[in-house]
Amino acid sequence: MIKLAILTSKGGTGKTTTAINLGHGLALSGRKVLIVDCDPQGSASAAFGVDGHKGLADLLIEGRVDIYQVRPRLYLIPSGKKRLAELEINLAAREDRFVRLKNTFSRLSGCDWVILDCSPSINIVNLNALAFADFLIIPSSLDYFSLEGVKSTIELSHEIRANGNGSGADGRGKLEILGVLPTFYDRRTNVSRMALDSLRNTYGNLVFQTEIRTNTEIKKSQWFRKTIFEFAPYSHGAYDYFKLSKEVLERLTGLGDYE
Numbered sequence: 001m002i003k004l005a006i007l008t009s010k011g012g013t014g015k016t017t018t019a020i021n022l023g024h025g026l027a028l029s030g031r032k033v034l035i036v037d038c039d040p041q042g043s044a045s046a047a048f049g050v051d052g053h054k055g056l057a058d059l060l061i062e063g064r065v066d067i068y069q070v071r072p073r074l075y076l077i078p079s080g081k082k083r084l085a086e087l088e089i090n091l092a093a094r095e096d097r098f099v100r101l102k103n104t105f106s107r108l109s110g111c112d113w114v115i116l117d118c119s120p121s122i123n124i125v126n127l128n129a130l131a132f133a134d135f136l137i138i139p140s141s142l143d144y145f146s147l148e149g150v151k152s153t154i155e156l157s158h159e160i161r162a163n164g165n166g167s168g169a170d171g172r173g174k175l176e177i178l179g180v181l182p183t184f185y186d187r188r189t190n191v192s193r194m195a196l197d198s199l200r201n202t203y204g205n206l207v208f209q210t211e212i213r214t215n216t217e218i219k220k221s222q223w224f225r226k227t228i229f230e231f232a233p234y235s236h237g238a239y240d241y242f243k244l245s246k247e248v249l250e251r252l253t254g255l256g257d258y259e
Contacts, residue, residue: 005175010149041079042078139181179207181212208244
């Protein structure tokens, strides 16, 4: 089972868009995928029209959750919205507050991928997601503040890896950065080109070769609660997320036992 968190410590970078379209792309390739909505705003849940009664908040508190099949081979655990925000107070006093998700999901089986769609903040729920995940994708829209968000997210991932609650064989965390994903790329603008050059010069091969271009079809698809593969399968957006799905699988294959 591949456990992948999608997180940047800045809003508006396309985290949820990436979670749902990458998830569906992998499902279309034959993988069984579970998306976990870790954001109190519940955007991933809303994208599939799910407003479940028992979500991630209930799972972390009571060990019970409703799992929804939203597409063939694609499943969703909703966030619980307001209850997930209130969960921070509930977990704060627990000794296992940073590994609650990992311990709860230790019984999870039957899926090939778990994709965690995280909120743009450093909170207990996100720290749980990173302690559980093996890999991290960091989306970055191509502007100055997003690039600063990439830097802080990478620093956070290093802290998680150094203090990973003994999940690795050496007592450290297993979390690896799978890649930094450029989003909202518009090659017609100097700002986009400058930001992309800065990303590639700073982080080198850590940056995905795939760039998610600005594409109105992606925005339109969200109004109809469809992924880009359903709404506009021949659009630039569908092609870019197809390329991303392929590159993610190639990167994991290059790391060894992940396929």
